[in-house]
Amino acid sequence: MEKNFAKIKNILDKTGCHCIVQQTRKTEFDTMEEKTFSVLLPAPAGLRENGEIFPLKKLTSFSVTETFSAAVPELKRVFAVLALNVEECSGNASLTVSEAALAPETWEMTIDANGIAVSAGDLNGAIYALTALGQMLFAATITGDPAAVLHGVTLHDEPRFARRGFLLDSARHFQSKQEIKKLLRVLALFRINSFHWHLVDGPGWRYSSGTAPLLDGRGTMSDGQYSREDIQEISAFAKTLGISIVPEVDVPGHSDFLLKHYPQFACDPQNPGSELCIGNPETMNFLKSMFTELMELFPDSPVIHLGGDEAAVEHWENCPECRAALQKKGLSDMRELENDFMVELSRFIVKSGRTPMVWGTCSGQLYPPDTMIQAWLDIREPLKIAPSGNKVIYSVCNSLYFDYPANLCEPWQSWMFSLDEKGVYMTDPHVIWADQVKDCIAGIEACLWTEMLPQHRIFAKLFPRIAAYCECAWSKPEKKQWASYFHRRELLEAAGYFDYVKGV
Numbered sequence: 001m002e003k004n005f006a007k008i009k010n011i012l013d014k015t016g017c018h019c020i021v022q023q024t025r026k027t028e029f030d031t032m033e034e035k036t037f038s039v040l041l042p043a044p045a046g047l048r049e050n051g052e053i054f055p056l057k058k059l060t061s062f063s064v065t066e067t068f069s070a071a072v073p074e075l076k077r078v079f080a081v082l083a084l085n086v087e088e089c090s091g092n093a094s095l096t097v098s099e100a101a102l103a104p105e106t107w108e109m110t111i112d113a114n115g116i117a118v119s120a121g122d123l124n125g126a127i128y129a130l131t132a133l134g135q136m137l138f139a140a141t142i143t144g145d146p147a148a149v150l151h152g153v154t155l156h157d158e159p160r161f162a163r164r165g166f167l168l169d170s171a172r173h174f175q176s177k178q179e180i181k182k183l184l185r186v187l188a189l190f191r192i193n194s195f196h197w198h199l200v201d202g203p204g205w206r207y208s209s210g211t212a213p214l215l216d217g218r219g220t221m222s223d224g225q226y227s228r229e230d231i232q233e234i235s236a237f238a239k240t241l242g243i244s245i246v247p248e249v250d251v252p253g254h255s256d257f258l259l260k261h262y263p264q265f266a267c268d269p270q271n272p273g274s275e276l277c278i279g280n281p282e283t284m285n286f287l288k289s290m291f292t293e294l295m296e297l298f299p300d301s302p303v304i305h306l307g308g309d310e311a312a313v314e315h316w317e318n319c320p321e322c323r324a325a326l327q328k329k330g331l332s333d334m335r336e337l338e339n340d341f342m343v344e345l346s347r348f349i350v351k352s353g354r355t356p357m358v359w360g361t362c363s364g365q366l367y368p369p370d371t372m373i374q375a376w377l378d379i380r381e382p383l384k385i386a387p388s389g390n391k392v393i394y395s396v397c398n399s400l401y402f403d404y405p406a407n408l409c410e411p412w413q414s415w416m417f418s419l420d421e422k423g424v425y426m427t428d429p430h431v432i433w434a435d436q437v438k439d440c441i442a443g444i445e446a447c448l449w450t451e452m453l454p455q456h457r458i459f460a461k462l463f464p465r466i467a468a469y470c471e472c473a474w475s476k477p478e479k480k481q482w483a484s485y486f487h488r489r490e491l492l493e494a495a496g497y498f499d500y501v502k503g504v
């Protein structure tokens with residue numbers, strides 16, 4: 001019985017069913033005296049206290065290597081918000097940020113009596129190091145003490161997951177260009193490097209398309225559309241933040257808006273529904289033109305998302321063209337025809353030099369190994385996908401869907417679970433079958449669907465769960481500890497750091 005209890009406790013600990021189980025594991029944060037580095041969130045990979053102090057009054061100048069100049073505006077913003085008078089200079093400075101032979105996104109920092117020395121392997125590493133420094137500066141200045149200091153420390157940090165994503169659904173409810181840019185900045189401050197942009201869905205089509213000019217960008221929940229210039233501006237801004245955009249056009253389901261304006265691609269043009277006719281060769285030709293245009297719109301996006309989720313088979317089963325295609329290809333059911341259709345589209349993306357990504361295994365079928373699969377239905381999906389060699393992005397809904405209510409006072413829908421900050425924090429893609437799935441998990445992604453979310457609710461849904469998500473995506477599992485995280489999150493909140501992040 002005791003053995004079984006230990007096993008159950010282990011699973012509960014890992015899956016977030018944590019209410020009845022007190023965690024006892026401690027990290028270095030629990031045993032150290034409160035220092036300015038005690039607020040760091042996410043928890044860094046390596047931290048060594050050196051016993052020195054650096055008085056903030058000595059922080060008078062900074063120099064950042066040219067390669068990382070994109071990180072400077074945010075650094076200046078921290079200085080301005082904290083009323084620190086720090087001048088940019090070249091050469092000797094009390095804060096130096098330089099390039100070093102470190103792995104991507106990796107950074108190091110030493111704070112001692114002489115100053116602050118940061119080195120990073122790339123722009124992302126520099127941005128994340130300066131984010132950590134910003135947190136320590138907020139912690140140091142919280143009391144307004146003119147004799148404030150930074151406590152001496154040597155830090156080394158690197159990500160647990162190479163891909164740390166965030167999906168925003170701009171199809172159901174539209175967000176302005178300014179709101180998207182505001183969100184991107186917040187994502188970068190939480191070390192998210194992949195912005196999955198859900199541009200198309202049943203209720204709306206959000207980018208201006210020369211291939212499908214009848215899609216004028218109006219939607220059933222809100223109006224709005226991104227022009228080519230908007231997308232270029234947003235993409236350029238994302239690049240300065242070290243964020244790659246994954247644009248998504250979701251097919252063959254979720255296509256109501258497309259089919260309303262182009263019913264010739266439906267199985268029944270009189271009753272177009274949500275699914276494209278996958279037996280009509282013209283549908284594939286149209287989509288190839290559509291995705292070619294999408295790839296031109298997003299020249300810097302190595303990954304293109306094709307959707308592939310939640311299509312119903314009824315239209316296909318009643319459609320002569322779909323039935324004929326099924327017979328011609330010698331397939332046994334419409335799920336196989338759907339998979340054949342999606343595999344052809346994913347081959348097209350690969351031939352175009354990009355990596356296709358699709359939603360999970362709704363059809364029960366698998367894709368060629370070079371297609372990334374986003375697992376969202378349940379925690380067992382990666383286990384099913386791993387043997388085929390596909391890389392998995394872990395987005396399991398009951399852990400990472402931010403549209404789910406953080407508390408039950410919020411409006412919510414029947415399909416949603418309750419998902420509070422601690423529920424997010426307990427997320428771990430290696431949850432139970434680590435040996436079988438750890439090599440296939442390429443990353444993790446939180447998703448903000450907007451059926452219930454007009455633009456003004458976006459930020460209310462982000463905080464504070466995004467902080468919990470950040471630590472799940474970035475920090476090594478042995479560094480994660482709920483009580484430590486919660487303490488650091490509260491300290492940062494009290495220091496005004498989250499207001500700064502939100503741009504208040």
Ligand SMILES: [Zn+2]
Binds near residue numbers: 267320321
């Ligand atoms: Zn059809």
